[in-house]
Amino acid sequence: MPSISEIVKANQPDLASYEELYKWFHTHPELSFQEENTAQAIVKHLETFNAYEIRSSIGGHGIAAKLSNGEGKTILLRADIDALPVEERTGLAYASKVRMKDVDGVEKPVMHACGHDMHITALLAAADTLVRCKSEWSGTLVLVFQPAEERAGGAQNMVDDGLYDKVPLPDIVVGAHVMPERAGVIGTKHGLIASSADRFQLRIQGRQAHASTPHRGIDPILQAASTIMRLQTIVSREVDPLDFAVVTVSAIHAGDAENIIPEEANLKIDVRAGLPETRKRVLASVKRIIAAEAAASSNPNQPTLTPTTQFPLLFNDAAVTHALEQSFSHHFDVGPHGYQTDIARLQGSEDFGILATAIGKPSCFFLYGGTDPQLYDRAEREGRLAEEVAGNHSPFFAPVVRPTLEVGLQGYVIAALTFLEKGG
Structure with missing residues (x-):
């Protein structure tokens, strides 16, 4: 044979x-x-x-x-x-x-x-x-x-x-x-x-205002920027270096004119992990940080995190x-x-x-x-x-x-x- x-x-x-x-x-x-x-x-x-x-x-x-x-x-x-x-x-x-x-x-x-x-x-x-x-x-x-x-x-x-x-x-x-x-x-x-891969769309609702009067508005771009930077600390400070995880903000769309603080910012987020427990912890941290940055921005509008696709x-x-x-x-x-x-x-x-x-x-x-x-x-x-x-x-x-x-x-x-x- x-x-x-x-x-x-x-x-x-x-x-x-x-x-x-x-x-x-x-x-x-x-x-x-x-x-x-x-x-x-x-x-x-x-x-x-x-x-x-x-x-x-x-x-x-x-x-x-x-x-x-x-x-x-x-x-x-x-x-x-x-x-x-x-x-x-x-x-x-x-x-x-x-x-x-x-x-x-x-x-x-x-x-x-x-x-x-x-x-x-x-x-x-x-x-x-x-x-x-x-x-x-x-x-x-x-x-x-x-x-x-x-x-x-x-x-x-x-x-x-x-x-x-x-x-x-x-x-x-x-x-x-x-x-x-x-x-x-x-x-x-x-x-x-x-x-694994968990993907989301994040909508941060602020309050529109003239660029010269930021105190009259709530700047969703600034809140988005703080959120993006803080999300990067999840892997560097909350995940065991011997483990694996990635948190990526792959898109951000906000505003149109130079002299207007826009009403909202929209982000796309991609989260990867190599263990079920790590996946659970990282996703919880993502949600915690998003909510915390809204509070830090004195924004009464809670951001909306919408799942799009999930890979096992x-x-x-x-x-x-x-x-x-x-x-x-x-x-x-x-x-x-x-x-x-x-x-x-x-x-x-x-x-x-x-x-x-x-x-x-x-x-x-x-x-x-x-x-x-x-x-x-x-x-x-x-x-x-x-x-x-x-x-x-x-x-x-x-x-x-x-x-x-x-x-x-x-x-x-x-x-x-x-x-x-x-x-x-």
Whole structure:
């Protein structure tokens, strides 16, 4: 019986067409909850395999595809499909020039600045590979192409819309994400792999006045400034340095004219944490500081803190992660330029885990690099990784297509075959 590595190498398709498919997805990004054309293109490609039962429009533009192939376990492989309101500045020949209206009706530039175009293409190529080698495995494969990850709504929406009435309950759920690591790197990690994220809109209502008579008003800009500065003390003075948390004020909008103290200030706040207890404490501190700064400003109007999106903590299951460690270490070269058993965790957040926790099943989320190796190595030598290597959500984020695509698809295929291999 051939090894998993031999099966992958013998059945991987020619990636030239998938490179072009990736470029198409990159050029045609769509915002969360609006991924109609992206979903249609995914379904069209899946149909070419003549092997999958395809269900679309699940929880919005979500897609699930099932391939039943005898007795065995059921594994779910997931890719997210939405893009971000970011204006692309990569200079690529296939750079996005798309503009769309967001959920508030405001037109924004749109870019796949988080690599979801790579996720889609890698999973489609993996789907192709697993059809080609179906004589070598047994069980049920479920592919999920999930919308609205960036807005923390897609996974829950698909579950709520009956995803698991449309496809079998998986025994194992696996996802992946491309990162600003060196291309060729792939890794797993036990335990926490992505932080929680709690996002809010904060409205500070003041009292409008002439700029020359501040005593007649309540300045919401000054109150907002004090609030922003004080929020930064939560992590520096209330969180154990060995722990992890981030509090970011990512937007502030207030005022219009130079000679008017405005009536209100509106802020957007993003809070991350790595432990449930830390998350609880940090969120309590955010609310305490907001209220305290209102009191310090003699403002009788209590600020309004409105939750927008929430991402759960994401933990990799020990048994699933251990199984992938064995398979990955036999296929990829182990080391700093290949497979890593303790890769740096995703500093961002993910709603992927909901696909597993909603049904009480184990999951694992692996990561792989997308940065051009020459660029990465030079920046590392010069101590300029932060300056030279564009991270996720940057307008310069542009994974090099090869070997990123190949590593991503092989990660998906190896994960599937780890649990579906005949005799496994």
